[in-house]
Every structure is written in structure tokens, then in C-alpha cells.
Amino acid sequence: MVGPYRYSISDNSFIELNNEVDARNVLSMLHSESGDLWVSTGYPVPSxxxxxxxxxxxxxxxxDVDKISSLTIGASNAFAVYEQGDNKGILEFDLDQGLIPDYRDYYSSQSISNQVSxxxxxxIDDNFLYIVTDKGLYKSSLGxxxxxxxSWELVFASASLLDGxxxxxxxxxxxxxxxxxxxxDDSFDQVDVSFExxxxxxxxxxxxAYSQSEVVSISEDLLINELFSIDFSDISTYLISIDVAPNGDVYGYFSQFGLVNLSQRKFYSPSSILPGNVSAVYSSKSNQFIFKTDLGLHINDNGEYFNLYQQAKEKYIPLNSSLDQISINSKSLDYSDNNFSNNLSRIIYGSSYSDVSSIIVNRNGNIMFSMEDVCSYCDESGEISSAHGAVVEVIGLDETKRYRSIATSFMDANNYCYGGVIGLSEDNIMSVSQLNKDSNGNIWAVQKESSTYRYVAAVxxxxxxxxxxxITSNKLSELYTYNRNSTGYFDHPTEVSFKGNYAWIGFEFRENSSSGGIGVVDYSMLWNDYTDNCVEWEDESNNWIWLNNQDLLPGADYGCTACPYPTVLSLAFDEDGLLWVLTPxxxxxxxxTTSYNxxxxxxxxxxxxxxxxxxxxLSLEYGDKLRVDPQNNKWLVSKNHGIFVVLNDFNLWPTxxxxxxxxxxxLSNKVNDLAFDNSSSKAYIATDLGISILDIPFGSDKKSENLSISPNPFIVSEDDGLTINKISSGSVVKILTLNGTLVNEFKLSEHESSLLFWNGKTKDGSTIQTGVYLVSVYHPLNGTAVTKLAVINK
Structure with a gap:
């Protein structure tokens, strides 16, 4: 756990404790009789x-230790277990009159016994300090x-002792x-346990008492009652610690998942709104956020959370099977007996071949998500079975208030002009690497694996x-062969970005199967109706345009006409019309630029x-992405290195x-995706350990009259700093006394829409005094807004 955090049961929220230091791995916590919270930590700062x-x-x-754990507090002393390399021992602390500790001494394991490792x-119990070791239970008088x-007495000898x-x-x-x-009197009772x-x-x-997956209660008479048994067999997590709330609910903290109310079966996360490996995140203009985690598919709709699918409860994503007929371009198709449906089956949660790669909401308001590396003919045991769709669309609630879904994928459609996402690759794998929306509102599914039919995207x-x-790549291969005098292959697209009626598609380089680089296709005629002539329709609608100068892409061999293009990992157009390209x-x-040949x-x-x-x-690889925020800054999302930001003025932020x-x-340097909350200037960062929420000085321009100040009152000696949000970028922020005297002034850049963490210092460097002040925000287009700020300087 990184923290610490205090969880409020009343409003289901986490409060990050003001430790004024970097995040640390928390190894133990307990409350003293006076109500203080004691925390021991490990990496990066044992404390x-x-x-x-x-x-x-x-x-x-x-x-000079690596880890500190297992705190215990007495009347005048406190103790903890330390680790230093392979050495273990005990730390002792004296308590002052305010019950605040001071380090006193340490005792190595050899102080107890040469046999203890x-x-x-x-x-502490009855003026004795007890030590649970791998050789048994020892005790020593506190004095x-x-x-x-x-000074140490072996109370109970056992080589299998785990706790006391x-x-x-x-x-x-x-x-x-x-x-x-x-x-x-040293007599004892015992009971056998058949579980870990x-x-x-x-x-x-x-x-x-608890194990990695079970919690039991133990009475004074050694009666054992099983409270909870947690089955996370398909998920890489385990129970780290437990506690009981005043209302009797039992809470457990799970590795990589966060806090779980075991009594109510609800989960929370202190450093992220959702725990676990978050593979994709999407934000809509209506302030709706959608996340795919190891626990399922979840929605935050303007602050209200609900789950579409819960992996812990449902092994398979439920697909709708009640449609008997579908109609495409007025052509009726039997849903129960055609390639659009009869190869569709359940999508297995948590499997290695169903990772969600992308989430989007289409114009109908339906949530769609895509998956990579879907095994098209494999069941759980790897045997031949029915196929699993690579794109699923949630189409609403049914009469039982459950979400219905349709899989828009089918495997073998060589005779169809129309239909959903089409496979296969030669190794029976379907893979959609990205869902994106063009300027007209159409949804594009980029088909990473469709080499059998050379389909690049389904729209x-x-x-x-x-x-x-x-979209097929046949004509792009012809262009490549004509212009470079060598055979081109374009079977493994990665991402698509749009400018006008042109789709710019990046390709992976694979020798003899994909030539890399970028392909540009004019999709303006894609919706022409050629129902009865698929060949003619494909010829007219797949209008590829040759792109010169690709030897200038990062990592390309400049001037080499015989060299392949590099893999394009990601690409995105910014608000200035510049194309940003990510390669290894x-x-x-x-x-x-445009020209006419x-x-x-x-x-x-x-x-x-x-x-x-x-x-x-950097070592850049497939899965790294480019994203553009509302202030036109470019974000590199990396699987290995965290996040990097190129500002609109081409400088790097923050460094x-x-x-x-x-x-x-x-939370982690392994970042899978990223989305922006424009209204609150936050970035939601999907990592393998959960969603990190980052305050950023970039957001949509807001009217200054809506500005928000936190905290208010501002306690200078205790609060981290003052934050002013919902400011139009480029504003001038002034802190004034009530009689108009200037205390401090800040000019936001064109990239900043928040003032983050003002430390309470005036223009001359002194600390602001207790009182009521005015905060004035001026923007030449949005006008001036003024509000009051209370300051307390203890």
C-alpha cells in the first residue's frame, strides 16, 4: 500500500494524510490510546x-534499515520489527509526555537467541515484551x-510459529x-485448523485470523467461525490486511486492488478511483468516464459509480441472444444462422486472450470496447470452440435491469460487403488495437490481426x-510497390487519426507481412451502396493516397528508398493540424503537405x-500511446517509463x-491509457496497479466566475498549499487585502487553467498573515471574477 490514507465510512471517500513527504510503502498501522495513528513504512524511506x-x-x-513493521505501543515505550538486508531485529522508542516517540535503541535477533533468524x-502484555520468531515465542521484562x-525467556518453542x-x-x-x-500459569488449550x-x-x-483468501473469527474458547471466503482464482491478488469498522463491517486490503468492504462486497481504492490492472479508460464530453479493470467494466457518470460487468461475479461477458433477425442496408440476415452471429460466443474474463484495448461511446450513446489477441476458436482448455468477438457493444438494459450486449465480430466473411469486425489472422487470432471516432461520428475499429483478408479497419x-x-490494404500495397519498386505488405495496423475526410493509419513493421509507416485513405465514399457488387464497392471506397517523406519518421533510414518504414506505435493530430507520430x-x-502527381x-x-x-x-514499444489534452499538449503514455508531456510551445512539462x-x-510506471477531465483539470491515468488521479494545470477554458478555491480557509502552516481551479488559461490571478493592497500576483500561461499549491508567500517572500483576503481573476475575454479567501497563520 502507498499512503497512508484515512477512509471515511460515512461518505465512502479516502482522505490522503498530510505526510508532506513522498509516497511510501506502508507496512503496519495502529492507533494509540490517545487516538494518534502510527505508521511504519519501507521503500523508499523506512520510517x-x-x-x-x-x-x-x-x-x-x-x-539505517530497509523496512520497519509490526508496531506495538506501551505506556512509556514503543517497539517495531526492522529488516536490514538478511538481518532482523527490534527497534525501541521512548514516549514523551505527549506520547510522541523518540528513537532509543535497537536489538538484533542475536540479542534474543543465536538460533533466531x-x-x-x-x-506488549502485562509489562512484558513478546517476540514471535521462527524458533518460538520469547518474552522479556520491559525494564x-x-x-x-x-533477559529473554523462551515461552513456547515451535519452528512453525506464524503469529501471536x-x-x-x-x-x-x-x-x-x-x-x-x-x-x-503457562497452561494452554489448542485447536487444529484444516485451512491456511x-x-x-x-x-x-x-x-x-486471515489468510490470502479467507477470514475467520476466533472466540475466547477457540471456537472458529468462517466469516468470508474470497475467490479471486482468476485474478492476481491476495488479502494483505483486515480491520473491523465501528459498525461491524469487515474491511480487507487486497494487493493491487485496494480496500474491499467484505461485509458489503464493495471495493474502493485509496490512490485511485478503481483498483487493479486498468487496461483502458475513456472520457466523454458529458463527464462520463469508463474504465476496464481486472474486476470488470465500470462507469463513473458525473461522480456516480456503477458496474456493467463484475468479473468476480460473472465469468463471461453476457452477450445478447434474443435477436432473431438483423437488417443491414435493408438486406435481412438470419441472426441465428450466419457468420455475423453463429461464430459468436462468450468472452472470457481474465484470460490472456481478452485484454481490453480501447473503450469508446458511439453516437447512439452505446458503450463499445475492443480486445486484443482474442482466441477465435479456443475455449478455456485451448480446445476448438466457438469464436469470441473482438468488439462488444453495450446496447442498453433489458427487463431484468442487466446490460445486454452484442458482439459485432465474425470470423469468416469473405463474401460479405458489410458486417462487423472481420477476422481471421493465420493463427486464428482476432485483435482490435483501437476504437476511434472520425469527425463525422463514425466508429473505426483498427484490426491489428486480419491478415487472411487484409482488412485494416471496420467502420x-x-x-x-x-x-x-x-477498409482493406490491397490498394495501399499496390501504391507501395509502384512508388518504391518493391513489394509492400500492410496487414498489421496499430492506430488511426483523422483530418477531414482522410484517415491516417499507422502500421507495424513485420518482415514479409507488414511494411510499417503510415497509410492515408480517403473514406468519403465509404458509405456508397454497392450491396450487389462487393468488388466494385471495395474498389471505389478504398481510395488510398500515397504519403511521401516517410524516411523522416523517427528511427527511419533517411534517404534509403529500399529500407522499410519503422513501426508507427501511435499517431494523433493536434489542434494546430500537426501530425504527431510515435515510433520506437x-x-x-x-x-x-499536399501535391499533385x-x-x-x-x-x-x-x-x-x-x-x-x-x-x-527511451525504449518505446507497442502499447505506448500519444494523447492530446484540451490545451493542445501532447502526452506520451509509456508501458515502461510513466508519462511525458510536450507542451503546445514544444517545451517539456513538468521537466x-x-x-x-x-x-x-x-501508482506505477506501467501506464496503459489516459483520459482527461476537462471540467476539473484532472488526468485519469490507467496503470497496472489502478487509476492515478493527477491534478494538472491544463483544462478547458472556463469562465472566471466559476473559479474554485481549496482549501478555504487556508491554514498556511498545515495545508499543502492553495489551489485555484476553473480559471481560463492565460488569466492573471491576484491576491489582495480588503483595502486593495497587492499581496501576490500570478500570470498563467496559455497552457495553464489552474493555480496549483500556492505556499502562502507574499511578493517579498514573507508569509501571509491571518485575515480575510480577496482573490481576483482577470481574463481579457472572460472578464473578472472576485471571491473571498480566509487565511489562518498559526
């Missing part, structure tokens, strides 16, 4: 921290010199196959969900490079290092 009222009181660091837990082995705890006026011990309770239990947890004077009509047309050689902007009597495009090549020092786990609160 013991004490919080009061969500504020950091003290952080003890620089102890592992220490699992420390706890004795704990560096001497003679004090509750019900007894000592409870956990071994690999037993739970024991020890009385004050790893740790104890004492909460609200209730003793719980859904904006007005009819069952009207699909197809880096990122570069190009200005598209009189020799062949056809229009041609060219590329004029703009600026430098960025990020050529050349970008954003990663070392310099930001990004």
Missing part, C-alpha cells in the same frame, strides 16, 4: 510516522537489558496447523449500429518535420524526466 487529526506530527527516519511480530540473551497476539487476558498463538491460547491461516488481527476486542455507421464497412525511435511532429494523375501527401525528435533515448513513481504520486 515511523505519527499522525494526529490527519496531520503529520513526527517522522523518524535515517535509521526471523522475527514476525512484537506485542530489562534486552541486548542480553539472559494478546487478547481475552490470554496469549493466542498461530502455527501452521494449530491455534493455541496460553493462560497466565497466516495472521491474527485484533479489532474492537474481537480476534480475527460503424454513425446512424446504424449494424451497418459496418471495411521517438516522437516527432509533422506538417502534412501529374504522372499518375493523383493527389499525394507529404510530411514536413517540425521541431526536434523527442524521447529517442525532461516526465512523471513517474520517483517524482510523482503515479
Amino acid at each position: 515511523v510516522q505519527v499522525f494526529r487529526n490527519n496531520k503529520l506530527l513526527k517522522s523518524i527516519e535515517n535509521l 526471523e522475527i514476525f511480530r512484537v506485542f 530489562q537489558n534486552k541486548k542480553l540473551q539472559s 497476539i494478546s487478547i481475552y487476558n490470554k496469549i493466542f498463538l498461530l502455527t501452521s496447523d494449530k491455534i493455541l491460547s496460553i493462560y497466565n 491461516v497466516l495472521k491474527f488481527k485484533k479489532s474492537n476486542n474481537i480476534l480475527l 460503424q455507421n454513425k446512424n446504424e449500429i449494424l451497418d459496418w464497412r471495411h 525511435g521517438g516522437v516527432r511532429a509533422f506538417y502534412p 501529374y504522372e499518375v494523375g493523383k493527389l499525394e501527401f507529404g510530411l514536413t518535420p517540425i521541431g526536434l525528435t523527442y524521447f529517442s533515448n 525532461n524526466e516526465g512523471l513517474n513513481i520517483e517524482n510523482s504520486f503515479l
Whole structure:
């Protein structure tokens, strides 16, 4: 867990504790009798921290250890377990009158016994310090010199001891196959356990025990009651810790998934709105966000969350099977006996061949998602079975209030002019790498694997969900052969971007199967009706246009007419009409040019490079993406390196290092996708560990009258800083006294629509005093807005 965070049961929200340091791996937490929260951490800064009222009181660091865990607090001392390489031991802290710790001393495992190599837990009971080790349970009086082995007594010898705890006026011990309770006279009771239990947890004077997938309660008389059994067999997660809320609900924290209310079967995540591996994220203009995680498909609709599919409950995505007939271009097709449907089956959750690659909402308001590497004839065991669609469209609620879906994919359609996404590749794999929407509102499914028929993309009509047309690469191969005097192959497209009626499609380079580079197709005649003549329709609608100067792409061999083009990983047009191209050689902007080739009597495009090549020092690969935010900044989303941002003025933000786990609160450097909340100037970043929410100074221009100030009141000595949101980019922000005296002034750049984390300093560097101030925001087009700010300087 990275944190710490405090979870509010009343409003189902997380409060990030103000620790004023970088995020740290939290290894243990407990509350003192005075209500302070104690936290011990590991990487990157091992420490013991004490919080009061969500504020950091003290952080003890620089102890020359790697990890600190298993805190316990007494009347005048506190203890914790440390790790330093292969060495284990105990740290002791003195408590002052305010119950704030100071480091006192350390005791290595050799201080206890030469035989002890592992220490699992420390706890205090009846003026004794107890140590749970790999050789058994030891105790020492709190007043004795704990560096001497003679001060330690072996209470219970066991090489299989896992945990120990004090509750019900007894000592409870956990071994690999037993739970024991020890009385004050050293007599004990025991009970055999037939399931794996790893740790104890004492909460609200209730003793719980848990494994990676199970939670039980244990009575004073050793009666065991199973509370929860969690089946996440298809998901890479396990239970790390548990706790009990005042209302009796049991909460569990799962690796990579976050907090789960086991009693209510609800999940939350402290550092992201959704936990787990998030493979795709999409934001709509109506402030709706859609996420695909290991738990299923989820929607945040203006702050309200609900699940379309929950992987933990439904093994397969439910596909609609109630349609008997479909009609495409007035041509009736039997839905139960044609290639559009009879090869369709259930899409298996969590399988290696059903990763969601892209999410989009079409003009009808239906959610569509695509998948890569769908095994078209494989069931769970790998045996021949029915196919799994590579694109699924959610078409609404049925009478049982469940979402119905149709798969718009079919496998073998060589005789069809129209239909959904068409396969196959030679190895029976369907793969759609991207869904994108053209300027007319049509949905494009980029078919990464369709080499059998050389379909590059399937395009859904904006007005009819069952009207699909197809782009093939045959004519692009002919153009390549004519212009470069060598055979061209274009079977593995990656992404598509649009300018006017032209679709610019990137291709992967694969020797003898895909020539790389970019293909440009005029799709203005795609919807012409050639129902009875598929060959003529394909010839007229697949109007490819030759693109010159592709030897200028990053990583290409400039001037080499016989060399292949590089793989185009991603491409995107920005608001200035520049085409940004990502290849394994880096990122570069190009200005598209047009010319007319009189020799062949056809229009041609060219590329004029703009600026430098960025990020050529990085190892870039398939899955890395380019995204453009509302202020026309370009974001590189990397599977290995985090995020990098090229501003509209071609500078890098925030630095050349970008954003990663070392310099930001990004959950992981493995970033899968990204979407922007224009209204609140936030970026939703999909990583393999969940969604990171990042405040960014870029957003849609807002009227200054809607500005938002947080926190208000602003407590200078306690709050991280003052943030002013919903500002038009390029505004002037002034902090003024009530009589109009200028305290400080800020000029936002054309890329900034927020003032983030003002530290309360005036223009001369002094700290602002307690009082009420005016915040004035002026923009030449949107006018002036003024609001009041309360400041407290303790």
C-alpha cells in the first residue's frame, strides 16, 4: 500500500494524510490510546510516522534499515520489527509526555537467541515484551537489558510459529496447523485448523485470523467461525490486511486492488478511483468516464459509480441472444444462422486472450470496447470452440435491469460487403488495437490481426449500429510497390487519426507481412451502396493516397528508398493540424503537405518535420500511446517509463524526466491509457496497479466566475498549499487585502487553467498573515471574477 490514507465510512471517500513527504510503502498501522495513528513504512524511506487529526506530527527516519513493521505501543515505550538486508531485529522508542516517540535503541535477533533468524511480530502484555520468531515465542521484562540473551525467556518453542497476539487476558498463538491460547500459569488449550491461516488481527476486542483468501473469527474458547471466503482464482491478488469498522463491517486490503468492504462486497481504492490492472479508460464530453479493470467494466457518470460487468461475479461477458433477425442496408440476415452471429460466443474474463484495448461511446450513446489477441476458436482448455468477438457493444438494459450486449465480430466473411469486425489472422487470432471516432461520428475499429483478408479497419455507421464497412490494404500495397519498386505488405495496423475526410493509419513493421509507416485513405465514399457488387464497392471506397517523406519518421533510414518504414506505435493530430507520430525511435511532429502527381494523375501527401525528435533515448514499444489534452499538449503514455508531456510551445512539462513513481504520486510506471477531465483539470491515468488521479494545470477554458478555491480557509502552516481551479488559461490571478493592497500576483500561461499549491508567500517572500483576503481573476475575454479567501497563520 502507498499512503497512508484515512477512509471515511460515512461518505465512502479516502482522505490522503498530510505526510508532506513522498509516497511510501506502508507496512503496519495502529492507533494509540490517545487516538494518534502510527505508521511504519519501507521503500523508499523506512520510517515511523505519527499522525494526529490527519496531520503529520513526527517522522523518524535515517535509521539505517530497509523496512520497519509490526508496531506495538506501551505506556512509556514503543517497539517495531526492522529488516536490514538478511538481518532482523527490534527497534525501541521512548514516549514523551505527549506520547510522541523518540528513537532509543535497537536489538538484533542475536540479542534474543543465536538460533533466531526471523522475527514476525512484537506485542506488549502485562509489562512484558513478546517476540514471535521462527524458533518460538520469547518474552522479556520491559525494564530489562534486552541486548542480553539472559533477559529473554523462551515461552513456547515451535519452528512453525506464524503469529501471536494478546487478547481475552490470554496469549493466542498461530502455527501452521494449530491455534493455541496460553493462560497466565503457562497452561494452554489448542485447536487444529484444516485451512491456511497466516495472521491474527485484533479489532474492537474481537480476534480475527486471515489468510490470502479467507477470514475467520476466533472466540475466547477457540471456537472458529468462517466469516468470508474470497475467490479471486482468476485474478492476481491476495488479502494483505483486515480491520473491523465501528459498525461491524469487515474491511480487507487486497494487493493491487485496494480496500474491499467484505461485509458489503464493495471495493474502493485509496490512490485511485478503481483498483487493479486498468487496461483502458475513456472520457466523454458529458463527464462520463469508463474504465476496464481486472474486476470488470465500470462507469463513473458525473461522480456516480456503477458496474456493467463484475468479473468476480460473472465469468463471461453476457452477450445478447434474443435477436432473431438483423437488417443491414435493408438486406435481412438470419441472426441465428450466419457468420455475423453463429461464430459468436462468450468472452472470457481474465484470460490472456481478452485484454481490453480501447473503450469508446458511439453516437447512439452505446458503450463499445475492443480486445486484443482474442482466441477465435479456443475455449478455456485451448480446445476448438466457438469464436469470441473482438468488439462488444453495450446496447442498453433489458427487463431484468442487466446490460445486454452484442458482439459485432465474425470470423469468416469473405463474401460479405458489410458486417462487423472481420477476422481471421493465420493463427486464428482476432485483435482490435483501437476504437476511434472520425469527425463525422463514425466508429473505426483498427484490426491489428486480419491478415487472411487484409482488412485494416471496420467502420460503424454513425446512424446504424449494424451497418459496418471495411477498409482493406490491397490498394495501399499496390501504391507501395509502384512508388518504391518493391513489394509492400500492410496487414498489421496499430492506430488511426483523422483530418477531414482522410484517415491516417499507422502500421507495424513485420518482415514479409507488414511494411510499417503510415497509410492515408480517403473514406468519403465509404458509405456508397454497392450491396450487389462487393468488388466494385471495395474498389471505389478504398481510395488510398500515397504519403511521401516517410524516411523522416523517427528511427527511419533517411534517404534509403529500399529500407522499410519503422513501426508507427501511435499517431494523433493536434489542434494546430500537426501530425504527431510515435515510433520506437521517438516522437516527432509533422506538417502534412499536399501535391499533385501529374504522372499518375493523383493527389499525394507529404510530411514536413517540425521541431526536434523527442524521447529517442527511451525504449518505446507497442502499447505506448500519444494523447492530446484540451490545451493542445501532447502526452506520451509509456508501458515502461510513466508519462511525458510536450507542451503546445514544444517545451517539456513538468521537466525532461516526465512523471513517474520517483517524482510523482503515479501508482506505477506501467501506464496503459489516459483520459482527461476537462471540467476539473484532472488526468485519469490507467496503470497496472489502478487509476492515478493527477491534478494538472491544463483544462478547458472556463469562465472566471466559476473559479474554485481549496482549501478555504487556508491554514498556511498545515495545508499543502492553495489551489485555484476553473480559471481560463492565460488569466492573471491576484491576491489582495480588503483595502486593495497587492499581496501576490500570478500570470498563467496559455497552457495553464489552474493555480496549483500556492505556499502562502507574499511578493517579498514573507508569509501571509491571518485575515480575510480577496482573490481576483482577470481574463481579457472572460472578464473578472472576485471571491473571498480566509487565511489562518498559526
